[in-house]
Amino acid sequence: MAIAPITGTLRRKIITDISLAFGCGFIFAGLYWEFEHKPLVQKREAFYAQLKAQKEAEDSV
Amino acid sequence: MTWLDVPAPWAMRLQDAASPNQEGIHELYDHIMFYLALVLGLVSYMTIVIVKDFTKNKFAHKQLRHGQTLEIIWTMFPALILLLMSFPSFILLYLSDEVLTPALTVKIVGLQWYWKYEYSDFVNKTGETLEYESYIMPDDMLEEGNTRLLDTDTSIVLPVDTHVRFIVTANDVMHSFAVPSLGIKIDATPGRLNQVSTLMERTGVFYGQCSELCGVNHALMPMKMQCVTMEDFLTYLSELSE
Ligand SMILES: [Cu+2]
Numbered sequence: 001m002a003i004a005p006i007t008g009t010l011r012r013k014i015i016t017d018i019s020l021a022f023g024c025g026f027i028f029a030g031l032y033w034e035f036e037h038k039p040l041v042q043k044r045e046a047f048y049a050q051l052k053a054q055k056e057a058e059d060s061v
Numbered sequence: 062m063t064w065l066d067v068p069a070p071w072a073m074r075l076q077d078a079a080s081p082n083q084e085g086i087h088e089l090y091d092h093i094m095f096y097l098a099l100v101l102g103l104v105s106y107m108t109i110v111i112v113k114d115f116t117k118n119k120f121a122h123k124q125l126r127h128g129q130t131l132e133i134i135w136t137m138f139p140a141l142i143l144l145l146m147s148f149p150s151f152i153l154l155y156l157s158d159e160v161l162t163p164a165l166t167v168k169i170v171g172l173q174w175y176w177k178y179e180y181s182d183f184v185n186k187t188g189e190t191l192e193y194e195s196y197i198m199p200d201d202m203l204e205e206g207n208t209r210l211l212d213t214d215t216s217i218v219l220p221v222d223t224h225v226r227f228i229v230t231a232n233d234v235m236h237s238f239a240v241p242s243l244g245i246k247i248d249a250t251p252g253r254l255n256q257v258s259t260l261m262e263r264t265g266v267f268y269g270q271c272s273e274l275c276g277v278n279h280a281l282m283p284m285k286m287q288c289v290t291m292e293d294f295l296t297y298l299s300e301l302s303e
Contacts (some may be wrong), residue, residue: 017110025102032098037091044078051263 066242066265067208076241079267079288080259083244085153093146100142120140122203156242160164163226168192171236171249171271172230174278178217181228185302193301197281211268216285220294221264229255237273240286246272 064077079085117267168179179192198212219225229238231249237247242265261267269284289297 011296017107021097021103021106023102024106027098028098028102029095033095037095040087040091044084048262049177056117 064263064265066267067211073220078242078244079261079263079265080243080245082157082259083242086143086154086244089149089153092149092201096142096146117245160226160256161224165220165223165257166226166228167219167228168228169217169238169249171231171238173233173276173280174271174282175233176236176238176282176284178215180301183298183302186200191293191301197283208268211270211283211285212278213283213285216266216287216288218294218297219261219288220291221288223259223291224258226256226258229257231274234275235273236271236275236282238269238284239272240267240269240284242267243286245269248273248303264288265291 064079065072066076066079068076075083075087076088089110098237166182168181168189170177170179175194175196177192177194179190181190183191185191193215195213195215195217197210198207198214202207203209227238227245227247229247229249230253231251233251235251236249237246240247240259243259243261245257245259247255249255254302265288269286270286271277271279271282275282
């Protein structure tokens with residue numbers, strides 16, 4: 001008796017796999033964005049905001 | 062806050078930005094890094110799953126000759142990622158090409174192996190253009206706090222918050238004028254005038270190195286740029302024109 005063809009192994013798992021893979025990807029990317037990009041931008045913006053305030057204070061004197 | 066304006070030990074990222082142009086480059090860099098991290102996660106997960114699921118399954122690929130859907134997906138997805146990266150890149154490229162209403166023009170000439178700076182908008186008491194040369198500071202003349210291979214005897218002095226245009230050319234062979242903090246890199250080609258503009262948002266000292274192989278001392282012709290307040294700049298100019 002022949003063994004039934006083994007098919008569909010890819011298709012059955014592919015949805016789970018792709019979503020999990022994208023999940024991993026977005027986690028990595030999100031971590032980079034939150035903990036690397038955002039603090040840097042924040043630091044820069046804070047500096048220029050402070051610089052602007054300082055200039056305005058000097059101008060009003 | 063301390064800005065990273067010179068190379069530092071173990072520094073991994075780009076130097077800090079001092080112009081909107083370089084800020085744009087940082088923004089683009091981070092966007093691209095986002096997609097890179099996304100792809101890294103995706104590919105790592107897929108690799109692990111493939112190794113785990115299929116190493117012991119001898120029959121898994123038996124009926125699998127080709128998969129059209131799969132092929133479409135793995136063609137379209139990278140194409141989409143590339144598109145997402147290229148659009149902001151082109152926008153930034155064409156934006157930084159724009160030279161709008163510069164308030165000041167400085168001519169920069171590359172020579173073997175030093176730079177010459179001309180403040181073509183101003184003349185000295187005898188009616189000649191203000192110009193001077195800038196050579197690297199030799200190692201034995203370095204002082205505490207100087208940077209080796211980056212400090213020079215004279216520097217380009219420019220006012221803060223002012224649109225400045227650089228007209229760049231060369232006298233002998235090709236050089237390239239580059240200042241990473243400002244996001245500038247432009248070829249200095251003999252017989253050709255290239256222009257680029259910048260707006261420095263904060264005072265400070267910014268460095269650059271010749272970025273086109275120009276001979277034996279290619280590494281020994283850095284550029285040093287001092288960004289000062291407008292008052293200091295005017296004082297500098299008047300001292301220069303004495
Ligand atoms: Cu050169």
